[in-house]
Amino acid sequence: MKEKNKSKKRWYAGLAGAILLLPVLWLLLVRFEGQKPEIIFELTSPYVGKSHEFSISLADPKSGLRKIWIAVVQGGKEVVLTDQDFPSAGIFRGGEIKSKLLNITFEPAKHEFSEGEAILRLALWDYSWRGWWRGNQVYVEKSLTIDTQPPEIEVISRVHNLAQGGAGLVVFRTSEDCRLAGVQVGDNFFPAHTGYFKDPRIQLAFIGLGYQQGPETEIWIEAVDDARNSTRAGIKHFIRKKAFKDDKIDISDRFLKWKVPEFENIMPPDSAGSLVDKFIKINRDLRKANYEQIKELTQTTATTSHWEGKFLRMPGSANQAGFADHRTYQYNGEIIDRQVHLGMDLASVTHAPVPAANSGVVVFSGPLGIYGNTVLIDHGLGLFSMYAHLNRSDVSKGQEVSKGDILGLTGNTGLAGGDHLHFSIVIHNTFVNPIEWWDETWINNNILSKIEEVPAAPAQK
Numbered sequence: 001m002k003e004k005n006k007s008k009k010r011w012y013a014g015l016a017g018a019i020l021l022l023p024v025l026w027l028l029l030v031r032f033e034g035q036k037p038e039i040i041f042e043l044t045s046p047y048v049g050k051s052h053e054f055s056i057s058l059a060d061p062k063s064g065l066r067k068i069w070i071a072v073v074q075g076g077k078e079v080v081l082t083d084q085d086f087p088s089a090g091i092f093r094g095g096e097i098k099s100k101l102l103n104i105t106f107e108p109a110k111h112e113f114s115e116g117e118a119i120l121r122l123a124l125w126d127y128s129w130r131g132w133w134r135g136n137q138v139y140v141e142k143s144l145t146i147d148t149q150p151p152e153i154e155v156i157s158r159v160h161n162l163a164q165g166g167a168g169l170v171v172f173r174t175s176e177d178c179r180l181a182g183v184q185v186g187d188n189f190f191p192a193h194t195g196y197f198k199d200p201r202i203q204l205a206f207i208g209l210g211y212q213q214g215p216e217t218e219i220w221i222e223a224v225d226d227a228r229n230s231t232r233a234g235i236k237h238f239i240r241k242k243a244f245k246d247d248k249i250d251i252s253d254r255f256l257k258w259k260v261p262e263f264e265n266i267m268p269p270d271s272a273g274s275l276v277d278k279f280i281k282i283n284r285d286l287r288k289a290n291y292e293q294i295k296e297l298t299q300t301t302a303t304t305s306h307w308e309g310k311f312l313r314m315p316g317s318a319n320q321a322g323f324a325d326h327r328t329y330q331y332n333g334e335i336i337d338r339q340v341h342l343g344m345d346l347a348s349v350t351h352a353p354v355p356a357a358n359s360g361v362v363v364f365s366g367p368l369g370i371y372g373n374t375v376l377i378d379h380g381l382g383l384f385s386m387y388a389h390l391n392r393s394d395v396s397k398g399q400e401v402s403k404g405d406i407l408g409l410t411g412n413t414g415l416a417g418g419d420h421l422h423f424s425i426v427i428h429n430t431f432v433n434p435i436e437w438w439d440e441t442w443i444n445n446n447i448l449s450k451i452e453e454v455p456a457a458p459a460q461k
C-alpha cells in the first residue's frame, strides 16, 4: 500500500512538473525559435542605371518580421535606403507580418554616388526572443555596378541609300558593351551583331524596308547598356520611293478543284462553305499564319556571316512575277481578294534544279502552307533566302550548304498554279526585294563598301 501511494505521488509530481515545463518548452520552441528570416532577392544584372527598382521579398513564417535595413556602400560612404520596423502582434505573439514584398528605388545621383562598384547590404530581423530579444538575423550582400551614363554611338557607315522594299547595312560603334543595339526602321527593329570586326564594340546591322515603307520612314540607331541607359543616333539616309506593279489573277474552277483539297487537312474543321470561300481563307489566314512561322524561324540567326558575293538567280529562268506585285484575285469577274507578292517567281523547265543562292545553313525544309515545300537558308547576321513551291527538297534542317548546291527541284506545291520557283530574301523579319541581292554592283556599293569603311580590318574576312 505504501509503495502504491509513493508511486502515485511520484506520478502527480511528474505531471505537475510536466505542466510547469510546458510554458518553458513553448518559450523554447516558439518564442525562442532559431529559424532565420528569409530574404529572396535576385539581381538579374549587377548594373544599376539612373533609377533602379529593387524588388525584395521578405519572409519569416514563425515569429514574423521585425525590422529591415537596406543600405548602399561605396568606399567609406554608406547611404541607408530603408530602415523599417514592422508591427508586433503582442509580446507573446510575435510579428503581425509574416511576409512582405518591398520595392525600393535607388537613384545613385540623388545620393552622389560615383560610377563603378558599390555594395548593397540588407539585414532582416524576426520577432523571436533569441539573441537577448533582438531576434534571428539574416544578412545579405550584393555587388552592384553603378552606371548612369548612356552609351555613346559613333556611326561608321556614312550614307545609306535605300529603296522602298530594299535593304541596307548600318555599321556603328558603341562606347561600352550593350545588352541591346540595333536599328529602328519605322516600327521595326533590326538587331545589330558584334564580332564581325576585331573591335568588339563595332556593331553591324542588316536592315530592310518593307514594301510599304516609303521616304517618310524614320531610321535611327538605338543602343541600351547593361544598366538600361539608352541612346539614339540618327543616320544619314535617303529612301527612294518605288512604285510596284499591279497584277490581276483569275481564279478558275479548275484551279480551285485542284488546289483547295490539298489544304483541307491544315484548315480548321469549321471552314465550311464553297471552294471560293475556302480559297479566300487559305489566301488570307493561312498566308498570315505562314508569315508568322517565317518570322519565328528568322528570329534566331548565325552570329557569323556565311555568304559571299552576289546571290545566284536560278539559271535559265524567266521572271514570272515581281517583288511586291499588288495582286487582285478575281473569280467570275469579281474581285475576291487582294494580297502583296513578297518574292520573285522564276519559271524554267518543269522540275528544274534549284541552287542555293549563297552559302548558309538550312533552318527549315518541309511543307509551309501556301508556299508548299519550302527551304529556308540562314546566311548569318539576320539575312535569309527562301525557296518555295518545290516539287522535292533534298536538304534537311541544320545542313550547311554552299552557293550553287542543289536544294531540290521546282514544282507547284502550295498555292502555285504552275511549276516555278518562288524566291524570297528575308532580313530579320522583313521580306525585301531579291533583285538587289542578285546585283554585284548593288552589293559592292551598299554592303561591302560599308564594311570597308570600318577603320580596323574585319575579323572574319
Ligand SMILES: [Zn+2]
Binding pocket: 321, 341, 343, 344, 345, 421, 422, 423
Ligand atoms: Zn511567288
